[in-house]
Structure formats: structure tokens, C-alpha cells
Amino acid sequence: MKTLDRDALLAEQAALAERALARRAQAKKDEERGRQIRAALHRLDLLGLVGVRDGVHLSCRYPAGHQLAYLNARKGTIVEVRRTRALVDFGDDKWDLALDDVQPASEPQGGFLSFR
Numbered sequence: 001m002k003t004l005d006r007d008a009l010l011a012e013q014a015a016l017a018e019r020a021l022a023r024r025a026q027a028k029k030d031e032e033r034g035r036q037i038r039a040a041l042h043r044l045d046l047l048g049l050v051g052v053r054d055g056v057h058l059s060c061r062y063p064a065g066h067q068l069a070y071l072n073a074r075k076g077t078i079v080e081v082r083r084t085r086a087l088v089d090f091g092d093d094k095w096d097l098a099l100d101d102v103q104p105a106s107e108p109q110g111g112f113l114s115f116r
Contacts, residue, residue: 043099046086050078056088059103060110071095075105 004012049055054075062069076090086102088095103109 039099042103043081045104046078046099046102047081049104050081053077055105056086056102057105057109058097059101061112063112068095072109078102 046056054077056078057075058068058071061072071090074090076088076095078086079089079094080087081099084099085096086099088097088102
């Protein structure tokens with residue numbers, strides 16, 4: 001086995017640190033791209049439900065006293081999907097909601113939102 005001197009070991013340590021930093025940067029880019037892909041797929045799913053009666057519900061439940069709490073158990077119809085928002089008709093009123101706040105009624109509704 002070859003014995004390395006201090007300078008060689010420090011150079012190897014610096015190279016390892018540089019490669020680790022590059023891997024972390026690439027992982028961050030990959031996570032962001034994955035988030036974008038999931039958002040695009042969600043939007044496409046919602047576009048397919050435009051006009052479908054009772055096709056969507058809220059993605060998470062709102063706590064009692066919140067403005068949207070009465071919609072927890074209701075299903076609605078998407079009237080329009082824009083870039084980041086959807087107009088949803090819940091029968092007696094229409095709400096302009098973020099796409100992340102709406103999901104297909106065939107998927108289970110998430111738990112309660114926490115506002116802490």
C-alpha cells in the first residue's frame with residue numbers, strides 16, 4: 001500500500017467535499033423537478049374533471065371555525081381550471097381555490113390542516 005503525504009490527503013479530502021456538494025446540488029434540482037412534475041400531473045388530473053358533477057373535494061380538512069370548514073364533507077364540480085387555481089361549484093356557491101387545495105373525489109381526503 002502506498003503511503004500518502006499530508007498534502008495528498010488534504011487534496012483528496014477537498015475533492016471528496018466538492019463531489020458531495022455537487023451531489024447535494026443535483027439532488028436539490030431533482031427534488032424541485034419532481035415537485036414540478038407532480039404539480040403538472042395533478043393539474044392534468046383536474047383538467048380531466050372539468051364539468052364532472054361532484055368530481056372533486058378539498059384535499060385536506062379544515063378545522064371547525066375556519067371559513068372553508070363547512071366544505072369538508074362536500075363534493076364539488078370544477079367549472080374552470082387556470083394556471084394555479086380552480087373555480088369549484090359546491091352547489092350553492094362557487095369558490096376560487098388553489099389547485100393544491102382540490103383533489104379528485106376518488107382519492108381519500110387528507111387529515112386536518114394545522115395553522116400553528
